[in-house]
Amino acid sequence: MKSMQTLFLLLFSLPVLAAQYFSLDLNPANLLSAVLSLCALVVFLSLVLARLRPGMVRTAVGLTTTTTLALYFFGQFLSFYLQGSYINQQFYFHMNLATLTETWSAYWPLAALFGVWLALLWSCFLWFRNRLDTLRPAPALLTLLLIAALALDPGLRQTAIASLSNTDSDHPTSLSEVDWNRLKLNKAALDASIAPVSAGKNLVLVFMEGLEKLYTEESIFPELTPNLTRFGNEGWQLDNVFQIPGSEWTMGGLVATLCGTPLLHDLGLDGNVVMFTGFLNQATCVPDLLARAGYRQTFMGGASLEFAGKGEFLEAHNFDTALGREELAPRLANPDRLGGWGLFDESLFDLATGEFERLAATGSPFNLTLLTVDTHHPSGEPSPGCPPYEQIDNSILHAVHCTDLLVGKFVNFMQHHPAWQDTVVVLVSDHLGMRNNAYSLFPDYYERRLYFTALNTGHQEQRQVIATPMDLAPTILDLLSVQQQASFLAGSSLLNAENLQAEDAGIEADRSEAARYINSNYFSSRNNEQLLYSLATSRLFELDFSDDVSEQQRVNDGLLFTATGDDPFILLPELTLDEADQVRMYVTLETEQASTFTVYYPTEDEPGYSEAHTLHGTTVKGENQLVFSLDLLAVSGRLRIDPGINPGHFQISRLEIRSQ
Template identity: 35%
Template sequence: MKPPNTLTHLRHPRWWALLVIGLWLGFAVAALPRIPLWSMVPITGGWLLLARCWRWGAPRTSRPVRRVWPWSLFPIALWGLYVFLANSFGKVDLGAVFFHLQAGMEEHGGGERIIAAILYTLSMVLLLASFTWLVRVDHRWRLTERLLALALLAGNPMLYGIGQRGVAIVTDDGAWLDRQYVEPVILDAPRDPPNLLLLYLESLERTYTDRERFGEAYAHLEALGEKAVVFEGVRQVDNTGWTMAGMIASQCGTPLMPAGLLHDSQFEPLGKVVPGVDCLGDLLADKGYALSYMGGASTRFAGKGVFYRDHGFDRVLGREELEPRLEKPGYMNSWGLYDDTLYELTVEEIRRLERQDGPWGLVNLSITGHAPHGYPARDCRERQGEFDGVDILYSVECSAWLARRLVERLEDEGLLENTLVVVASDHLTMRVSAWEQLVTGERDNTFMLLGEQLEPRRLEVEASTMDLLPTMLEAMGFVIDWHRAGLGVSLLSAEPTLVEEHGLDTLNARLREETALQERLWEGLAPPQGPPPPPEPVVEQVVETPEDQAPEAPEELP
């Protein structure tokens, strides 16, 4: 018995190809404006309805199939990459893409994103194959798809961003940011300089304080802030929105403008990270500080180890160095150590530093709040109950509780005497389960200072993470030039910040258009400019042998 005529039509490759194109179109439209994912169903249905009305893939006037390659394949692939990045991270940051490509992505964690990337790639191959089939069998698409290729290229935000960066070559004033830069210099130091404990809480932005949107997720950090100087209004400028960029912004006072063509070798990972500027580690090392960095993830990822070793740190401890010290080696996530384990080892490291003479500094990077879902530790699961694997607020609460517990434990053990404790988010979070609630208003980063000499209070500021460097230095009692370091201004002073004076939009526009600050950051990595100098002319030197130097025989007398 023959199947119904409708089913016969559905078996035709035409409908499978059109369905793949429609699903991708629906997904892209749903993902980019952040509308509900189910909306891709009516979008796909509308596409298939148009395809049926216009008989796409089955024109009334048939022409021979031509084995051509569509001009639109590359533009479509670029859009696919853009959709993947936007759906994964919320905002496509080309600076982050370029930096990670050059700094190296070795020992990358987040296995779920690797799986997602593989699935995206496979679906993109299906899309390109389906579109190629449609163009080959339907001459109408062959006539118009070149115009489609141009439209896709012109409308892709990735290419628009690259074009804006290229404007830097012809910008009238390409050194405005560089002129704002103030070389970090310590003019005077206290007689008994304090220790420094700098806790970076991965993606734990202060926006989570809004209890109407996020409940009690941030409550433990708010409790910690009751005895701290809390800064409200620390914004995020471009090129500071991922972990390495956030740490460099707060420790060097500059955005992380990728090396680009200034890199000495385009086919190998960076050998140095921002070698042209002095950062927090350089300044403290010059004052005799013993410096350690600790993080649960690999220090080989994104140049973390290179940065810290080159900027004054004696000990750089990541996954490779800390994993052998675990009591339970199997207790790991795809990035590395869970934070309850990391903080136990942090206490041990501080005890070691306390036994030494002289001041110390320790920088610590957590992993619990990492997008998209976080990596809540076992201690949190025992306290908070089962984790559904999706809810980022569960991980935010876990991260805040672990940080508060660590600080209180160190206080109880007397390990924070004459110590400045800094609690900060490395950057705003990327796309997470609470994304729609996060982006409904202004967002700001966590930044608080705890110390014996600091009076607890809340300060409303208009600042960026670049202002953390001079603020930390002044909180430690150091005197710096004009309350400034890098592009940052101490938030404990009355000096206006660049965000207050010029606004985020102006700073971001300058970052896209200028190159002088970038050249400062990567000074020493740039290949020599222009042709090599001509070789020195070789001057033949005559050296007399001992025989040459013998006295000549006297002339015979007549």
């Protein structure tokens, strides 16, 4: 037994020690605690196996337990290797087959290492499985060993402590529990009604992988980013954009920047459930508004669209064209000239030049969004055609220097194109750099921030405000001069609005929990929605119409009618809703004139209809898709809908009420 324990201890210690080596918190106490935890766990496992008689049961239990522990310890190692910290939500977010496949292809040596290591663990167990003496250790001893192993594991212990301390934060279970004013959140973001949007300038938005403001500091890395430094001086730069929870990885940064909400969702092993519930398709994001204004929109990135649900997000938010590694590689002169993650940035910007020209030639406003990849942690992979950074020999710094050069060339190309006068270029970090081989060069005193510069905006003044990625969505729309009325949950324009101040740091945890609740329950589609009412199943005699409604008739599953006066309304069949229900009304309405669609709801206390109990949605000429939240309404009776005050023909092709 001692031989098996010794070999198990040696093999399992490899990822445990490696994880502590790559930890950004190099604490000797954590190292000692991790080793003691592993010792207790190995003794516990061997004693449990010794209780079982030799045979199939012992073999099955041993292989299953060994494999489970191997996955845990190697997963812990990967988390520390990639991000310098223990398993967290951003790690769980990437726990799906497509993302794991892409990750293994990029880090195939680690995949091979895991295979060899797991085979050694299995071989060790299979060799000793029938050589163990059958023992009957006291259950109390086994319980004590298991508790010790769990309590001594630094990651598990710190996660438990964080969870207990997080109980001080508000965890809303309904919208009524969200303190909108204190948390500086915008309730109007829940209104998904479609309002008119007028186009402004073209947008070229470049997300730079982990390329934060630190790299542009001449006193730390001289001449590393001459182009980004120059653009910051020439353009409209924000110096104090701070990363917040839910924006620490690529998709988190994209969502926070484009949608004004952090990518926080249900916790646990289903942390990536957001990918399978529409990817915040009920939230209004920058590309959704640009689509309403008639923009042609293209996304281009060197990595696969399968990674981290990127393709699902782009599809859910109105990009006309989404191009990743699989779509772009065949366009290269040498399709095999790829890096570990996909296209080199050099190839990406070459292809983006052609796409810019194509979009500019259409005569329509456009949005060209790019995502670089050469500077991906932990070591980076600069494009082969780039010169190295001469000051310091470091692969991440070489990659940063290269991407800066390529961004400079791309901007220079656009500045000499006729479409430049109508184009705004935004250069922004997707997130702060994760653990990489340049970390030892980062000064401890430096307060790390995201890079943000906008070119050709007409703005030169620098706003010294404390901001987060969520503020960038409304800010970008204002820089484009896009006229729109949408609201974002946690962001406001940095051109003129009051933003978070230093003293607001105390509300961050509560803001995060509120955003998590809203993202999970209001900005995502749910598979367990229940249909409470549908116009498609109603008969005409079940509806009551005012005297100002005539010529009503069923058309397919909808309703066609004419408003002849200024007070047309329809009474739906009787419906009872509790305040605790999460309920939405979905309406698709076609009208001849712009107006306001109003929903009146009666309550037990006030069975009549009054302006105090109304919901409103702005409509435009043509088709409108409206969503009304009935979550906090104790409805008892018949809902009344007023399609608008202007006479004319109306058609309701969809009217549904659904609960989650």
